[in-house]
Amino acid sequence: MDAVSKRRKARGSAMALYAMFIGTVCVPLLAATVDISRMWVKQAELANAVEAACSAYVNTPDTAVFIESGRTVLGAEARSEGRRLFGYNMPSGGALTGMSFAVEETPGLALVTATCSGRAGIRPVILAGLAEFTVAKTVTVKAKYGSPANWGTD
Amino acid sequence: MLTDRRAGQMAEAAVSIPAVLLILVLALNVSRAGFAALAARNAANYGARVASVAGSNAKVYGEAAAKASLEQSGVDGGFNVDVTVSGSGPGSVVSVTVGWSTPTILAGICQAFGEGCPASVGGEATAVWRREGWTR
Secondary structure, eight states, X not given: OXXXXXXXHHTTHHHHHHHHHIIIIIHHHHHHHHHHHHHHHHXXXXXXXXXXXXXXXXXXXXXXXXXXXXXXXXXXXXXXXHHHHHHHHOTTOOEEEEEEEEEEEETTEEEEEEEEEEEEEXXXXXXXXXXXXXXXXXXXXXXEEOOGGGTTOO | OHHHHHHXXXXXXXXXXXXXXXXXXXXXXXXXXXXXXXXXXXXXXXXXXXXXXXXXOHHHXXXXXXXXXXXXXXXXXXXXXXXXXESSSTTOEEEEEEEEEEEOTHHHHHHHTTOOOOSEEEEEEEEEEEOOSOOO
């Protein structure tokens, strides 16, 4: 092989290396930056939605049951209130997957612990070949309820 | 002969390096926007949470909390906070919206080529909470 042929063969090698670098490092880096940023924001959005839902849930006890029996119960109205707040905070989708509560009764005081879970999916924008990411969040909210005389105070 | 080969490599690098740099600048820009969006989201959440437990002046407390959260985040960019309270007392709903915008680094590069790029990118984050307390 003469010198001219060698030079011709060498020409374009740097370009090929750069193209490989761009394709294997830079573009995936950019894609990851976009999709990971979106995932963080979605996680924060979901965390807020679940917390807001759980707070609404725990703050809507069935007052009729309480007056009648003295028991603290989070019923259908509380669930509906939780779902309403979740919907306000996650207009783009997501699901409130669970709402449950436990009550520890002591004379004159009820300690209510509510646990709520939610999840949301994110379709990657650039890494479109990948499956949908799913983010999930579970929160626990505690509330103390005292005498009915204090209900409804602002 | 050596000079000729070096010149060829230089020309190839001159074509390729700007492409690499452009992608890195894009990545930097996207992460800046991501941080601003996250700061706005956290501020809206915090503001709404504080407003929901405020007995009175929920709007004032919510706005102050959201602004404090933004200040603490240390993210540069423009933010505006809007708090609305519908109804009064427990059971009403407080909504905190934080708008964000962050300058794009690419704007200067676009101008160099005579093309216009948006000078900033932005969005908004809204958090809605129920004001705490029981209703009879």
